[in-house]
Amino acid sequence: MKLTVKQKKFADEYIESGNATQAAIKAGYSKQSARFSGAENLTKPNIKNYIDERMSEMEAKRIMSATEAVQLLTSIARGEVKETVVVATPVGVETTEKEADLKTRITATKEILKRYPGSDKLAEQQLRKAIAEADILEAKAKELQGGGDNQDDMLRGIADSLGGIE
Template sequence: MKLTGKQQRFVEEYLIDLNVTQAAIRAGYSEKTAYSIGHELLKKPEIENAIQKAMDKRSERTGITQDQVLAELAKIGFQDIRKAVRWGRSPIDDTSENADKNGLGIYPIELVPSEEIDDDTAAAVSEVSLTQTGVKIKMHDKQAALVSMGRHLGMFKDKTEIDANLFISEIRRTVVDPKE
């Protein structure tokens, strides 16, 4: 079945940000009903197929695969900050080989030099900046990466699914049959 102009526009808009409600609004559906219409549209096999074909074309065109995305998320999710920084207590005196280099006298931290850091750890670093008191390193959000990977692998359910047949059989079991 061929898509209507509005449905095709919905598919195109949905691919921008995967936001059902906003895609429906941008495609010309009413703001009041955009959420429900958008979800109804996603259930239609012809729209689902059009979205999948467009995503496959985009993946082919860009050369980006689900495996690559998961691999990048894994770099963030399984990061170990000890591969990016070194820390430890050092003496305050200036004569020691490990003398306090930052002048603070407490747990100096140094970045692993860029030529020593491995690619996976470098991919997990979000920001490196120089502050008045030293160097600041910020890693990408580990928990968000793990949750994204878990969702992709089907480990988490965003919606509660109810088996109606099981529910009805439980009700029948608990209700006394009037013929008995």
């Protein structure tokens, strides 16, 4: 069901202020019935849905998506984003635009690479360690279930392989 002009105005005012009574007054409801009308409007499914949808849209616009973040990092890493720098001169102060410095570009590149775990040596080591720890736990479980002496040898071998991993 569509909203009337008055209901839409109420919903928009409510989103802005968070006050149902004031929103009702600004939407054109009488001051005497504004408190009741505001509360009643908030229980109507079509108005409530409109408010929820608008709030979701506003929230989505305020939060950067992962794609946007990677795009920004990429443009910084490529030197496409300029930053304003204030420079003192003999005559006063000037502002100028410059590319991000090398350190900033490297940091942006590292941040991008963090999102691609297949190319990260640290992630590979952490995965190797997790697999080895899982093997140790599995061997311990087998030993507790009545396994033989082979498990002790297997545990020592796995523990040795973990030696240099942090």
